[in-house]
């Protein structure tokens with residue numbers, strides 16, 4: 105049997121591409137090394153925000169936010185989405201300048217972010233510190249329960265008739281006359297087209313096809329507190345992007361902001377750096393002083409992919425007809441479902457509403473430090 109499409113990697117990008125391709129009439133196999141969405145797509149902070157999203161991705165993120173807000177309709181299963189206001193805080197003059205610049209750029213790109221005074225920020229979010237000087241205020245914000253993502257996608261994919269193969273690592277791909285032969289731990293899968301949706305593992309996946317695309321691995325640390333009484337009702341960040349905070353309906357507060365731990369794509373997120381955890385938590389308590397009474401319950405790290413220009417890798421693989429890549433989307437939990445759906449539209453022969461992000465631009469790149477967001 106030959107599938108119309110094989111998707112390799114079952115995070116939000118692979119899961120969404122497979123889902124919409126199958127709903128569009130394709131015979132789809134989804135091959136995932138472990139359980140669905142147990143890497144970045146299941147261990148992330150769940151923030152669905154414009155204020156951490158790169159400017160070029162705002163039009164995509166706005167549409168993706170609308171998708172998450174109506175997840176029950178297109179995904180069919182609950183991922184605990186809460187739509188609420190978001191605030192990005194500035195405590196110093198330097199942060200005020202940074203916030204004014206970044207909020208302005210994001211507003212130009214379509215994000216409904218307005219600047220409000222510290223007093224106005226406290227009226228919106230009574231939990232924030234009285235030291236806030238300025239805040240970016242966006243009504244299009246919110247969060248999901250990332251750990252529910254795999255459960256929701258598994259049900260949706262099976263209902264859509266996807267040949268879902270979890271715990272099926274892929275070890276290589278051979279090109280054939282009419283498609284691809286994919287080597288898995290439980291035999292060969294054949295498909296006319298293939299999508300590589302491997303998160304930070306896109307780089308070794310592309311190497312199977314002889315294509316070298318450098319992908320940087322970010323090792324993001326996260327902390328969750330014990331359940332505490334309500335201390336906040338919005339998503340809170342700060343101007344430099346080093347904080348993301350939200351309280352879940354059951355009382356826990358997830359504290360993130362991309363503080364880096366130790367790990368790599370071979371070993372995963374292997375070690376948390378306590379100094380950085382403390383720095384992240386201190387910043388959280390600075391923003392929401394009531395958090396000082398909360399105890400940390402758990403901390404972990406997950407791997408996020410980044411290209412040399414920090415923009416997505418989504419589109420055809422140059423020189424390999426029928427092969428596509430989908431991933432490396434900054435704030436990819438927020439934007440992933442919309443961007444991956446665009447790729448599914450392309451595969452179905454429809455004109456996507458917004459452009460993809462072809463990787464030709466990156467093929468001679470090397471990984472350099474990040475530019476401004």
Ligand SMILES: Cc1cc2nc3c(=O)[nH]c(=O)nc-3n(C[C@H](O)[C@H](O)[C@H](O)COP(=O)(O)OP(=O)(O)OC[C@H]3O[C@@H](n4cnc5c(N)ncnc54)[C@H](O)[C@@H]3O)c2cc1C
Pocket residue numbers: 112113114115116117118135136137138139140141142143144145146147148149150151152153272273274275301302303304305324325326348360405406407408409430431432433434435436437438439440
């Ligand atoms: C700690 C953390 C916090 C984050 N917080 C946020 C946030 O709050 N908001 C936001 O918008 N974004 C956030 N992100 C980013 C977001 O989680 C990612 O951009 C997104 O989930 C990436 O999805 P993906 O499908 O590309 O990759 P992944 O979810 O990593 O999926 C790739 C899949 O490929 C599979 N795979 C790899 N190799 C093979 C193989 N050989 N064979 C078969 N399968 C294979 C893996 O097992 C994995 O399941 C965060 C990321 C991290 C790590």
